[in-house]
Amino acid sequence: MxxxxxxxxxxxxxxxxxxxxxxxxxxxxxxxxxxFAFVSARLHxxxxxxxxxxxxxxxxxxxxxxRNLRLEGAYLNADVDPAALARxxxxxxxxxxxxxxxxxxxxxxxxxxxxxxANPLHPxxxxxxxxxxxxxxxxxxxxxxxxxxxxxxxxxxCGAQVMYAALGLAEVEGYVRSAVAKGAKPDLIAGYVYSVxxxxxxxxxxxKAAEGAGEEKRREITAEIDEWLGVIKRHMDVEPxxxxxxxxxxxxxxxAAEAAELNRLYEAGDGEARRRVRAVVDLVLRGQRETLERLxxxxxxxxxxxxxxxxxxxxxxLVEELRRRWPQYVEDRGGALVFRADKFVDxxxxxxxxxxxxxxxxxTLTRSDGTTLYVTRDVAYALWQAGRGADEVVRVVSSEQxxxxxxxxxxxxxxxxxxxxKRVVHYSYEMVNMPGMKMSARRGQYVALDDILxxxxxxxxxxxxxxxxxxxxxxxxKVAVGAVRYFYLSxxxxxxxxxxxxxxxxxxxxxxxxxxxxxxxxxxxxxxxGSARPKPAVPDKIEQEEASLVVKLAEWPRAVAxxxxxxxPDYIASYLNDLALLxxxxxxxxxxxxxxxxxxxxxxxxxxxxxxxMKNGLWILGVPVxxxx
RNA sequence: GGACCCGUAGCUCAGCCUGGAUAGAGCGGCGGCCUGCGGAGCCGUAGGUCGUGGGUUCGCGGCGACAGCCGGCCCAGAAAUCCCACCGGGUCCGCCA
Numbered sequence: 001m002x003x004x005x006x007x008x009x010x011x012x013x014x015x016x017x018x019x020x021x022x023x024x025x026x027x028x029x030x031x032x033x034x035x036f037a038f039v040s041a042r043l044h045x046x047x048x049x050x051x052x053x054x055x056x057x058x059x060x061x062x063x064x065x066x067r068n069l070r071l072e073g074a075y076l077n078a079d080v081d082p083a084a085l086a087r088x089x090x091x092x093x094x095x096x097x098x099x100x101x102x103x104x105x106x107x108x109x110x111x112x113x114x115x116x117x118a119n120p121l122h123p124x125x126x127x128x129x130x131x132x133x134x135x136x137x138x139x140x141x142x143x144x145x146x147x148x149x150x151x152x153x154x155x156x157x158c159g160a161q162v163m164y165a166a167l168g169l170a171e172v173e174g175y176v177r178s179a180v181a182k183g184a185k186p187d188l189i190a191g192y193v194y195s196v197x198x199x200x201x202x203x204x205x206x207x208k209a210a211e212g213a214g215e216e217k218r219r220e221i222t223a224e225i226d227e228w229l230g231v232i233k234r235h236m237d238v239e240p241x242x243x244x245x246x247x248x249x250x251x252x253x254x255x256a257a258e259a260a261e262l263n264r265l266y267e268a269g270d271g272e273a274r275r276r277v278r279a280v281v282d283l284v285l286r287g288q289r290e291t292l293e294r295l296x297x298x299x300x301x302x303x304x305x306x307x308x309x310x311x312x313x314x315x316x317x318l319v320e321e322l323r324r325r326w327p328q329y330v331e332d333r334g335g336a337l338v339f340r341a342d343k344f345v346d347x348x349x350x351x352x353x354x355x356x357x358x359x360x361x362x363x364t365l366t367r368s369d370g371t372t373l374y375v376t377r378d379v380a381y382a383l384w385q386a387g388r389g390a391d392e393v394v395r396v397v398s399s400e401q402x403x404x405x406x407x408x409x410x411x412x413x414x415x416x417x418x419x420x421x422k423r424v425v426h427y428s429y430e431m432v433n434m435p436g437m438k439m440s441a442r443r444g445q446y447v448a449l450d451d452i453l454x455x456x457x458x459x460x461x462x463x464x465x466x467x468x469x470x471x472x473x474x475x476x477x478k479v480a481v482g483a484v485r486y487f488y489l490s491x492x493x494x495x496x497x498x499x500x501x502x503x504x505x506x507x508x509x510x511x512x513x514x515x516x517x518x519x520x521x522x523x524x525x526x527x528x529x530g531s532a533r534p535k536p537a538v539p540d541k542i543e544q545e546e547a548s549l550v551v552k553l554a555e556w557p558r559a560v561a562x563x564x565x566x567x568x569p570d571y572i573a574s575y576l577n578d579l580a581l582l583x584x585x586x587x588x589x590x591x592x593x594x595x596x597x598x599x600x601x602x603x604x605x606x607x608x609x610x611x612x613x614m615k616n617g618l619w620i621l622g623v624p625v626x627x628x629x
Numbered sequence: 630g631g632a633c634c635c636g637u638a639g640c641u642c643a644g645c646c647u648g649g650a651u652a653g654a655g656c657g658g659c660g661g662c663c664u665g666c667g668g669a670g671c672c673g674u675a676g677g678u679c680g681u682g683g684g685u686u687c688g689c690g691g692c693g694a695c696a697g698c699c700g701g702c703c704c705a706g707a708a709a710u711c712c713c714a715c716c717g718g719g720u721c722c723g724c725c726a
Contacts, residue, residue: 042649050704073650073704119726159726336724359632359722367724374726400720402633430634431720463669479669490655491642495635496719503641503656507669510642510655517669525666566646574643577654588662588671607666629669 001092002103003554007065007080011039014060014069018076021056038079039066082547086538086602089554093609094535100609101616105561106145112385113139115396116292116299117154120281121165122191124291125446126499127398127432127439132449133488133622134429135396136297137569140620145564150388153299154381157281157306158267159374161198161442163259165190168197169280171249172242180283185450187287189239190280195444196235196246199228201255231443260369267310267371277306291449295481296622308384309377316372318380319365321415329414335368341410354409354421363407375404379411386412386420394567399428399494427567429493435500449484452504456480459505460513464629478624482512485622489573510577512623518580519618520629522611525592529604536605537598545586546606552579553609560620569621576617583610 011030031040043053053071060069065085066078093100115135118128139149156162169176172193180186203225210221236243265273285302292299309315322339323330329340341363345351351358365376385393397405405426412421433439439446457473457480464479466472487504491497507513542550556575563571592603618625 040650075650077650156726161726333724338724357633357721361632361722364724369724371724373724378726398720399634401726403721404726428634433719460669465667465669495642498641500641506641506656508656509670511669513669514655517667521667521670528666570643574654581654584670585672587666591666593666628667 001095001100002105002557003085003088003092004558006088007085008039010063010065011041011078014063014066014078015041015076017060018053018056022052038077040078041076043071043074043076080551082542082550083538083540085554086542086550089550089609090536090538090605092554092557093605093612098612098615100612101556101560102144102146103557103561105557106147107142107561107564108145108147109391110148110150110389111142112150112152112388112390112393113142113396114152114154114385114394115139116288116297117156117397118288119156119161119441120284120288121161121194122284122441122444122446123185123187123448123450124288125439125441125448126434126452127446129295129449129452129484130429130432130488130497131396131398132292132295132297133485134427134493134569136295136622137485137489137572137620138394138396138427138567140622141560141564141567141569141572144616144620145560147564150390151298151300152385153302155281155285155302155304156374157277157304158263158310158372158377160259160263161194162277162281163262163266164197164201164255165194165280166262166277167255167258168193168246168250169283170276172245173279175242175245176283185287185290187284187291188448188450189242190283190287191441191444192235192239192242193246193280195231195442196243197250197255198442199231200247200250201259202228204252204254205256227443231445235444264369264371266306269311291453294453294477295449295485296624303381303384305377305381309380310372312380314380314383315376318383318411318415319372319376322365322411325416326414330365333364335370337365339363339365339411339414341407344414345410348413350410350413354406354413356406356410357402359403360406360410361403363411375407375411378404379408379415382408382412382424383415383417383420386417386424391423393424394427395424396427396429399430402426402428427493430496433496433498435498447499452484453477453480455501456483456505460507463507463513466628475626475629478626479507479513479516479629482516482618482623483507484512486512486515486573489570489621492568492570509581512621513629515576515580515614515618515623516626516629518583519611519614519625520627521587522583522607522614523627525607526604526611529593533604533608534601536601539599539602543590545582545589546603549582549586549606549610552582553606553613556613556617563620572617572620576614576621579610579613579617 008030015030031042050071053076057069057071063069065081067081069076069078071077096102113135115138116124116128116132118124118131124132135151139151142149169190176189176193179189206221206225206228210218213221232243232247262273262276266277289299319337323337326339326344329344331338331340339362342360343362345356345360350356363375364373366372382393382395395405405428409421409424409426412418412424434447437445457476460479460483461472461476464472464475466475483505487506490510559571559575563569590603592600592607595603615625
């Protein structure tokens with residue numbers, strides 16, 4: 001139910017009458033500028049004669065929801081009667097109860113959301129945090145809107161990088177397993193193995209490249225080697241035994257060749273290769289899943305690239321199909337197959353239809369050894385996703401992959417899956433930058449999500465009023481989750497954000513903890529008031545601050561619907577912040593519990609509405625709701 | 630070299646898709662408010678040539694060679710918002726993922 005609907009439809013009726021009174025064909029659109037707490041329509045296109053409009057206005061009888069209709073400049077304005085609005089608000093809240101906010105304006109349907117999909121090689125870091133929180137809140141938002149949502153995590157367990165980690169782990173598996181048994185976080189320690197193995201492989205490769213290179217080239221290579229030595233050294237400080245063992249057993253081997261061979265075997269489904277690769281992948285996934293759970297994120301389906309794209313034969317089949325359908329666009333370059341997506345898009349004029357960037361590069365489908373590439377496997381995966389019967393497949397993927405995601409849509413189209421190509425959307429978001437630091441998961445150079453949560457929990461513990469140590473820690477943890485999630489959601493996805501501790505750990509206005517605190521206040525008042533509350537009576541005269549609060553609360557279903565249709569959870573964040581500011585101002589000024597009846601009942605009903613909206617909004621953001629803090 | 634995203638108060642950001650009335654918050658600054666329903670709060674105040682420079686579009690009637698032109702009417706022929714160029718920041722353009 002939408003409490004604003006009756007007032008707005010009344011206004012529409014007035015506009016329709018006005019239009020016909022003026023003999024106009026077009027009817028002006030209704031604006032709802034919330035900051036003015038009135039409704040408005042631009043009459044510019046009607047070129048009205050003010051005298052005639054005023055004549056019309058004076059001929060109107062009394063209205064139910066609107067007061068003080070007036071022509072201001074070229075605008076027709078009307079105040080919404082706050083008492084009438086309050087009545088429809090209370091009706092809506094009592095009808096919807098705890099689900100207040102859901103309305104018929106919400107989009108429903110079936111949606112598949114893929115998010116996070118981090119490489120199974122290292123812990124989740126601040127960059128993945130944005131993806132995970134965005135994707136999860138999107139899922140919550142649509143679920144709140146009664147959409148049927150499936151959340152998927154794509155496990156990239158193929159490709160060269162995974163193989164280095166697998167080669168490394170094979171040499172130190174006993175050590176790693178016993179460390180994990182003793183409580184080490186599996187993704188963290190597996191991440192060390194990955195970085196160190198990669199570093200050793202890189203150093204070997206670079207040393208070979210240096211032989212026979214010119215003076216200048218050699219200097220460049222030496223600098224690069226030093227950088228990788230630095231990576232090893234940093235890990236040495238944390239895990240000397242592990243690093244020494246890896247250096248001893250991997251040093252001097254041709255890891256690039258071994259990785260390529262392991263990759264080939266893995267794609268072929270060789271038993272031993274599977275065991276070795278999955279050993280490292282599953283170790284990391286265990287850790288990543290723990291971090292996600294800590295953030296309140298659950299995944300419905302973990303989709304392994306190897307199974308869905310490679311072993312099923314889907315990737316190979318689609319390459320063949322592409323070749324058969326479009327031989328003139330598939331080129332053989334020394335055994336590697338290249339699809340001329342650039343030419344294809346030009347020839348078929350797909351730019352607009354598939355919402356593509358202006359520049360599209362050709363795309364390599366297979367290596368010369370016959371193994372597949374990421375994009376090719378991703379097309380197979382997209383095809384699988386599209387086959388699950390969702391109206392829309394939302395892939396939360398960073399803007400870095402704009403071209404790759406465009407390739408996926410183009411190839412789907414080329415394969416004849418034109419409908420799927422349009423249903424698969426790249427939900428793009430910008431990067432999280434660490435000022436003064438180049439993040440690189442390969443080099444083990446990043447700030448892990450776990451570390452941020454730990455730091456935030458420690459910081460918030462100081463402010464927790466609860467005396468009991470254990471429950472205080474539990475509260476601090478939830479405050480930390482709220483702070484971190486809100487940080488990611490308070491910026492528009494299309495804007496790059498800088499990771500700054502003081503912003504993430506902000507616990508004042510415009511933060512997760514601020515909203516949690518506001519909820520606690522509202523809940524605390526209601527608790528003291530007791531449970532028996534009759535239907536509230538709306539007073540004739542409503543204070544200014546009360547009216548603003550009523551309007552904001554009445555807007556909630558529309559805020560939800562527009563966030564859902566634009567796929568913008570950040571709208572919810574800013575709505576809740578506005579609501580909290582309004583509620584806090586009102587709260588300072590007007591007593592609730594000590595007010596006389598019937599005012600007390602009215603104010604309690606407002607507090608109850610705030611509580612429900614805050615609870616639902618916080619749920620959508622994934623910011624934990626606390627009874628006390 | 631080409632492409633995409635961003636440039637709004639000292640700092641962080643919303644508004645841009647769908648152009649119109651005083652460009653909204655927060656942080657930080659300054660000055661206030663705790664014998665009060667939870668001060669992780671509230672009130673007040675200062676702070677903006679919306680990166681720079683160009684361009685572009687509105688209603689009605691008549692004519693039309695479909696480029697526009699004429700007429701009166703009107704708060705107004707409206708740009709942070711659309712287009713172009715340039716500048717600054719980020720990202721991508723791989724037999725990586």
